[in-house]
Structure formats: structure tokens, C-alpha cells
Amino acid sequence: MPLLVPPAPAPALLSVLAALSSPTAVLEARTPALRTAEGPLAAEHPLPVHVFEPAAVPGALPQARLTGWRFHIRAGARVAAAGETVVTPDGWVFSRFSEGPFLVSIERALLQAEALPATYQPHLLSVPGLYMLALWLHCDARAEAATAQPDPDDLLVPLAPAPPGIASHRVHRLTELAPALSVRLAPPPLMGSPA
Template identity: 55%
Template sequence: MPLHVFPAPAPALRSVLAALGSPTAVREAHTPALRSVQGSLSPELPLPVHVLDRIVPNEAAPRTRLAGWRFLVRSGERAVAAADTMLTADGWTFSHFFEGPYIASTELAVRQAESTATHYQPRLLSVPELYMLTLWLHHDIEADAGGGTLAPTDLLVPLAPAPTGITAHRPHHVADLLPVMTLRVTPAPLPDVPGLLGTPA
């Protein structure tokens, strides 16, 4: 299989298993699909979630920060929800369950990536400035999954729903997609109009 999925930190997995085993945690989750499941639930496909907090024009290798680990929660043959974990002063702990379009979109993007011949390490990359989530296919399969440098040759696969003008599930090299993303978040320059910045005293 061309995708090299790193195991999540053991405490993160244990915290999700504990939450899934807690009727209270499942019942209080804002996930109708999760609450309605009859039968067993299992956390699968752990992916580190990185955040690109700020896109800086002309930055050669933007750095990201590791925000957590995400597990798809599977019931039988389908994923019905996801579980996020976060790092606290006491270590990795369960954060919350959620559902929505990114669940199926993540599964689809992973299946598409598995059908290629190139080996990658899969991650998730969130771009809050664009309300955008991508499957990040890192070229260095031996790298620390918590490391956060975007390489120009890495692939980003925007998940659906993607921002207007960016096609979901179409792989882009970071070197190609980053300028588009930068253009989206860079304010347009103000027109050079005399008197715009003030009036004589």
C-alpha cells in the first residue's frame, strides 16, 4: 500500500477508545449518526491534524503546527463520525466527536491516494484562513508525523467542500497550490487616490 500511516500516540488512541466505551460521551456528542449506531464502533485511520495558521507570501517552506490526531469512527463498513484528540499538559486526551461532509471526503481522498504508485505519509492540513481542509501527502514517509514543514513536492488534496475556485479531490503540488492560497488571503492594495489617507489640517 503506498500510504504509510503512522500509528497515533498510544494515549490518544486509549482516550478515544475510552470515549467510545462511555455511553455518556456518545450520548452527549452532537453526532446523531454516532448515537443511532447499533453495534460496535472502532477508531481507525489515525491522521495527524496540522494547522497552517498564517500564509506568508514568498515563504519557501511554510511551517505548520500539530493540533491533534483524528480517527475515523467506523461501524461495519462505513465511517459514521470522527474523533479528535488534543495535546494537553497531561498528555494526549480525547477532545470531541463530530460528523459532516469531511468524513466521507477524507475516506474518498485516502482511497484515491492509495490507488497511486507513489508512496506518501498521509496527514490532514487545516487552513483556517480559507476554511479549508486538505489531505496532505508528505513525500518523506519516514518523517516524524508531528513535524510541520510543507515541502514543495508534497501533494495537497482539498477535501469537499472546498473554497470557491479550488477543486476538491484534485491533487496539487504545494508549490502550485500555495500561490493560489496566498492570493486568496492577501488583501488587495488600496487604490492610490489623492486625499484618501487624510485631509489637510
């Protein structure tokens, strides 16, 4: 089924387009593929980026907080980089260009998602404490991207590279994977005082 990608806020897209039109921003980016790209560059495939917040109560669903939008930067037939924006008190601003294994992994995960029998709204879910990024497939395909929250029927596809013990590109039910992530993020138990 097709994915229903939520529209990016116009200021987020405009900030990435402004950075793409700035020779300084492109040439100073730490993305060799972007600096050497030939032809016009285009920002496409916007995905809202959320940060995973473990459930405050055992057995409850985790929360997600919108922190930005990520756009694929296409140079001809290939994706050369990602352009990222963040929300500030003054609105959406360009953050950075990036490249690396997550670019290919996101494309692969999106193809996997399109082959699923149901329609989902794609998001990126960042788990900073585990250095993990996942494609979050929200079951409410028409939800407002800024306020979307995890649902028991949502799916997660960990992107490569995934943390040890978590298989990348395996589709998980959110209710299966979220508790394991929360356990890994929990602070270690306090040890007793030395004797």
C-alpha cells in the same frame, strides 16, 4: 502505492477509546450517526492534523503545526463519525466527535492517494482562515508525524466542500496550491486615508 500512515500516540488513541466507552460522551455527541450506531464502535485510520501557516517570506514554503489526531469511528461496515484529539500541556486529550461531508471526502481522498505511483505519508491540513481541510501527502513517508513539514514534492488534495475557486479532490503540488492559499489568507492592503 500504499500509504504509510504514521502511528498515533498511544494516549491519543486511548482518549478516543475512553470516550467511545463512555455512554455519556457518545449520547451527548452532536453526531446522530454515532448515537444511533448499532454494534461495536472501533477507532481506526488515525491521521495527524496540522494547521497551515503561510510562508513568512514570499516564495518560501508554508509551515505546518501539529494540533491533533483524527480517527475514523467505524460502526460495522461504515464510518459513523470522527473522533478528534488535541494536544495540551498535559498531553493528548479527547476533543470531540464529529460527522459531516469531510468524512466521506477523506475516505475518497485516501483512495485517490493509494492509486498514486509514489508512496506518501497522509496528514490532514487545516486552513482555518478559509474553512478548508486538505489531505496532505508528505513525500517523506517515514517522517516523524509530529515534526513533519511541507516539502516541495508534497501533494495536497482539497476535501469537499472546498472554498470557491479551489477544486475538491484535485491533486495539487504543494508548491502550486500553497502560494494561492497564502494570498487568500493575507490581510487586505491598507487603504489610503480619505481625502
